[in-house]
Amino acid sequence: MKRRAVIRGIGSYLPSRIVTNAELAARVETTDEWIMQRTGIAQRHVAAEGETTSMLATRAAEAALAHAGIDASEIDLIVLATATPDYTFPATATQVQNNLGITHGVAFDIAAVCSGFVFALSTAEKFLLSGSHKRALVIGAETFSRILDWNDRTTCVLFGDGAGAVVLEAQDGKGTVADRGVLSTHLRSDGRHRAKLFVDGGPSTTGTAGHLRMEGREVFKHAVGMITDVITDAFAATGVDADTLDWFVPHQANRRIITASADKLNIAPEKVVITVSEHGNTSAASIPLALDVAVKDGRIKPGHLVMLEALGGGFTWGSALVRW
Numbered sequence: 001m002k003r004r005a006v007i008r009g010i011g012s013y014l015p016s017r018i019v020t021n022a023e024l025a026a027r028v029e030t031t032d033e034w035i036m037q038r039t040g041i042a043q044r045h046v047a048a049e050g051e052t053t054s055m056l057a058t059r060a061a062e063a064a065l066a067h068a069g070i071d072a073s074e075i076d077l078i079v080l081a082t083a084t085p086d087y088t089f090p091a092t093a094t095q096v097q098n099n100l101g102i103t104h105g106v107a108f109d110i111a112a113v114c115s116g117f118v119f120a121l122s123t124a125e126k127f128l129l130s131g132s133h134k135r136a137l138v139i140g141a142e143t144f145s146r147i148l149d150w151n152d153r154t155t156c157v158l159f160g161d162g163a164g165a166v167v168l169e170a171q172d173g174k175g176t177v178a179d180r181g182v183l184s185t186h187l188r189s190d191g192r193h194r195a196k197l198f199v200d201g202g203p204s205t206t207g208t209a210g211h212l213r214m215e216g217r218e219v220f221k222h223a224v225g226m227i228t229d230v231i232t233d234a235f236a237a238t239g240v241d242a243d244t245l246d247w248f249v250p251h252q253a254n255r256r257i258i259t260a261s262a263d264k265l266n267i268a269p270e271k272v273v274i275t276v277s278e279h280g281n282t283s284a285a286s287i288p289l290a291l292d293v294a295v296k297d298g299r300i301k302p303g304h305l306v307m308l309e310a311l312g313g314g315f316t317w318g319s320a321l322v323r324w
């Protein structure tokens with residue numbers, strides 16, 4: 001017998017305002033054709049004035065709890081991944097905890113940028129497997145619109161706002177890959193790559209929130225190799241391969257990175273969930289947002305084998321293999 005962290009429910013939330021490529025083309029020197037061709041992004045959602053990361057996260061968490069049929073009072077752990085917290089402190093997770101009316105257990109944030117959801121899932125899994133906690137909310141939530149330089153066409157066209165959440169519950173399994181739940185996680189980081197993707201401000205440097213800066217081509221060059229490495233690690237650890245996978249739900253940064261990674265791993269194109277066209281890159285929220293789309297439209301069903309992966313600033317990167 002082996003304890004497993006099983007996904008009981010999923011939910012997401014997108015701000016109502018949609019910004020199209022045409023709207024951006026009226027603002028900076030770009031075109032719908034360039035953005036579509038280079039990234040696959042057609043539109044992104046942008047939070048309204050006063051709509052914060054904790055508000056998006058709370059809506060996603062409420063949806064996940066409803067989908068799981070679990071009351072907020074049954075949650076004893078909240079792990080929230082974000083690079084755009086409401087405040088420098090306290091942790092955005094504690095605001096979500098308060099919004100949900102939870103006063104027991106523990107809530108904290110994870111900073112791994114676009115890899116945040118995979119890092120948060122892996123962290124929550126370890127808490128559940130240790131026996132210290134029973135039911136977790138794992139949330140990825142971002143308002144990247146607040147840290148974009150809206151005059152920089154090389155970055156402002158790429159990102160969007162949103163939140164996604166899953167309810168994770170400790171259950172007993174057999175210890176085989178037939179178990180439901182998180183079957184493996186592989187996390188990596190390498191701080192030598194800081195300058196390729198970073199925010200040029202912070203409490204202990206400029207005293208401001210700063211703006212996102214990225215050497216896109218450099219990130220692209222590393223992304224496919226790093227992503228495929230941690231997926232190959234997951235395959236080796238579990239005996240699963242590209243053919244036995246049901247779904248590949250990658251971080252949604254760029255359609256070209258997603259398809260190149262799937263090609264390199266021999267994952268069939270029809271198994272790849274792509275939402276970057278509608279959501280843009282929502283950083284830590286992108287994987288749970290994509291998962292929610294594929295669960296709610298009936299593609300991902302209980303028992304399916306799902307591979308998640310992400311790469312983000314740091315660099316940080318990682319994979320998670322989950323049986324739904």
Ligand code: UT7
Nearest residue numbers: 029030031034038114153154157216217219220253254312
């Ligand atoms: O989620 C975290 C991880 N982030 C990523 O994975 C992002 C990784 N990088 C990328 O997705 C791609 O590198 C980008 C989409 C950011 C850029 O695509 P690219 O094919 O690497 O283009 P590039 O940066 O090499 O730029 C090509 C040209 C440049 O002009 P020159 O130097 O060739 O004259 C850019 O100035 O495109 C120009 N350009 C634009 N043109 C129109 C850059 N941004 C734009 C734009 N509209 N928005």
